[in-house]
Amino acid sequence: MEPQFDAGIDSPADASTAPNVPAARRVPAWVTRADTWVVAGVLTVLSALAGGALWLLWKLITGLIAVLDAGGEIAGDAGRAAAGWLATGPITRTITTPVHAYIDTHAAGLPATAEQLRWGWLLTGVVLLVAASVGARGARIGWCLHGVSTAAMAWAASPPDNRELAVAVTAAVWSLLAVPAFARATAPRHTTIVITRPAGADSAESQVTR
Structure with a gap:
């Protein structure tokens, strides 16, 4: 007959099975900072404003091109009419x-x-x-x-x-x-005349004066 031993705290019967729960993931510190959300909000507003400005600029450019195209057609028609009037008027x-x-x-x-x-x-x-x-x-x-x-x-x-x-x-x-x-033929012509004194004229004049 085999001897019976007291399992005590080391007995497998008393060992409790802990539930297999994964460890909680830690959130990065920069996500919870207030200045991070402020910067994100500012960037979002700036992106929206930039998109609206680009859309408005595109509308202005396309409208200007349409106006110039229409004006070019009108000017071309007027030019052709004027040329025809001058040629066969x-x-x-x-x-x-x-x-x-x-x-x-x-x-x-x-x-x-x-x-x-x-x-x-x-x-x-x-x-x-x-x-x-x-x-x-x-x-x-x-x-x-x-x-x-x-x-x-x-x-x-x-x-x-x-x-x-x-x-x-x-x-x-x-x-x-x-x-x-x-x-x-009627444009005026300007002629510039430059008179220079010969070298030594001042000294000769001073000697005659003396």
Whole structure:
């Protein structure tokens, strides 16, 4: 018979099983600090303000682009209308119609056709005007002669009752176009004259005085 022993406190029967509870996680100290939440709030407000400012700026830019686009279309339409009026308007046709009629009537028997002469008359005027505007003196004389010949053709090919008016319109248009052609001719020129005394003139003058 085996001896019986008193288990006491070391007896497995008396050992209590502790529950398997995980240890509580420690919260970082910076999370519980008041200044951390203040900084977070300030950053949140600043981010919201920055987002609103960017959205407003984007709206302003897109609106400005739309306005400029619409204005460009309006300006383009106005420019095309003005260019068409200048090219084929009544003032221009008052000059070009009799000039073309004169050229068409008197071009028979010439090597150049009437259309070639019309283009030559137009291109000659453009070249003379551009050259006169940059200061070519010969081009200024040629521009005046071109205007006189144009007025003469307008006089000859216009109806008898409207010849004076056609020549007056031609002279007015040529005078307006001559403003840039003769702009530099009227610009004043300044000449600076520097007079220097020869070396030793003061000493010679002092000796004569003595």
